[in-house]
Amino acid sequence: MQTETDTQIKSAKEVINDIETLTEKHNKWRKEECINLIASENVTSSAVDNIYISDLGHRYAEGKPFQRHYQGLQYIDQIEDLTQKLARNLFNAKHVDLRPLSGTTANLSALGALTNYGDTIFSSSIPNGGHVSHTRHGVSGLIGIKDLSFPFNIEEMNIDIDKTKKKIEEKQPKVLLFGASLFLFPHPVKEIAEFAKTYDIKIIYDAAHVLGLIAGKRFQDPLKEGAEIITSSTHKTFPGPQSGIIFGNSDKFDKIETVVFPQVICNHHLHKLPAMAVALEEMTTHGQSYANQIITNAKTLAQSMHELGFNVVAEKLGFTESHQVVVDVSNLGGGKTVAEHLESQNIILNKNFIPGDKINTETMRNPRGIRIGTQEMTRMGMKEDEMQEIAKLLKKSLIDKKDIKQEVTDFKKEFLDVKYC
Ligand SMILES: Cc1ncc(COP(=O)(O)O)c(C=O)c1O
The missing domain is CATH 3.40.640.10 (Type I PLP-dependent aspartate aminotransferase-like (Major domain))
Structure with a gap:
């Protein structure tokens, strides 16, 4: 871990170099190697x-x-x-x-x-x-x-x-x-x-x-x-x-x-x-097909996870009508444990409360849910087959306790171009 004193000793050029390296590492990791499932994020097109x-x-x-x-x-x-x-x-x-x-x-x-x-x-x-x-x-x-x-x-x-x-x-x-x-x-x-x-x-x-x-x-x-x-x-x-x-x-x-x-x-x-x-302009032209696929993907991911043994919220209601899928992972260690473990495997999502939860110190630290969003991976061209694949990767990691990091990285490498633009 670099301290403030280290930064002061370094030249401006070295500091800028460090920042550039960190930015490049971030870009490579999140854009090329991770399955990004944070429901509040997206990627912009090269035109944007x-x-x-x-x-x-x-x-x-x-x-x-x-x-x-x-x-x-x-x-x-x-x-x-x-x-x-x-x-x-x-x-x-x-x-x-x-x-x-x-x-x-x-x-x-x-x-x-x-x-x-x-x-x-x-x-x-x-x-x-x-x-x-x-x-x-x-x-x-x-x-x-x-x-x-x-x-x-x-x-x-x-x-x-x-x-x-x-x-x-x-x-x-x-x-x-x-x-x-x-x-x-x-x-x-x-x-x-x-x-x-x-x-x-x-x-x-x-x-x-x-x-x-x-x-x-x-x-x-x-x-x-x-x-x-x-x-x-x-x-x-x-x-x-x-x-x-x-x-x-x-x-x-x-x-x-x-x-x-x-x-x-x-x-x-x-x-x-x-x-x-x-x-x-992109959304005026492509918004309907993009939104359609986001929701189809969310429904497919929810159904596939349900079939593979996950406790997906709102089964009786068809799981979702949006880009989100919510899963109760209390039997897998809770939202924090699951989200942190998946990050180590290059799958990025967040812990979340599930409606009805009480707020206290422990539920805030480790709520029982995770929230998944399909909008970013849809924008990278993923469809129903890929959602089924992601559900299988999640099972392999969280239920079968296998290492999937390389598999995730290889899978993501096929989806590097932004679509619907
Ligand atoms: C419903 C809702 N409103 C507002 C915000 C805040 O948006 P911003 O991060 O752009 O301030 C968020 C962020 O996730 C949100 O989920």
Whole structure:
């Protein structure tokens, strides 16, 4: 392990060399040798990569296109304007803001605009799939709003509609925040929206995980179902540069834009804009077939793992309607043990709570689940046969206790080109 003193003794050239070597090692390992199954990641195409590094990354453009606070932006204005049009078109939305730098800053901006200090919102609890930014530990805590959990039906692996309506009557929240990080089935937006609107409740849908599936028209259509605002990251099932987006048809969109800038962000890292435009084009052309294959792959992987003896969650419901597969691995040492062991075998996924779990020190350290996402390996061209192969590799490693590292590396070497672009 290199210490700070070692770094100080090294020349600048040596330090840069070390960083280059580590970056190359990372690239080779994760891109060429690993089966990447983290549900919140993806890879960008070479067209996106090539346009990502440009002079735009050196510039400032506070404000909106054609209404800036700086000079030198005649082309950047046109790029941002065009990218917004592509996003409005793909997501069928009247308004879009591409400036948030991440899903969390998108949530901060939308919640900041639509609530006041002391208001109550409903969101999913962390064990039931919610993201930390929805809670008192994240954005909600920061801006002083109270997060109450949607009642959850474990049998249906989803938000409980009747109990939610009852809780709305009792608590009269300002916002319902749908969407989740563990997200197997579409949330009941349609079933709750009309009822919620009689109480003048705003509906935000956090699509971070499922944006690519929504773009591909293979998940729910939250805007049609009654959500006013969608917040999202742009780099999970949607294969764009790491960033954030807000879009919707809300008449409060102006308010959100004034929170994005200047309250949350000043400059919005302009080099991401052309890269986002390319990713939007790719998803406009290939989104439906990509989303289709992601979900087919998730279902195939879940079924194959089930048949090989794994305790895959939600069997009765067909396991999944998204990119995710959730497996209870408490009989195999728990999520942490399993995820760490698989990392040593070049299979990368993460430990996760399973809905219904209680949070305590031990379950946080080693929850009983793992969460698997098929979106990245689908983008690298894997289909049903490869999902069956991955299920077999998982069994060989976790149940038969065999070493599979070389087999995984050899398998992955056949899938080095990004597809659907
Ligand atoms: C549902 C959900 N919302 C928001 C985020 C935060 O996104 P970001 O990492 O882009 O801030 C995540 C991250 O995984 C997420 O799962």
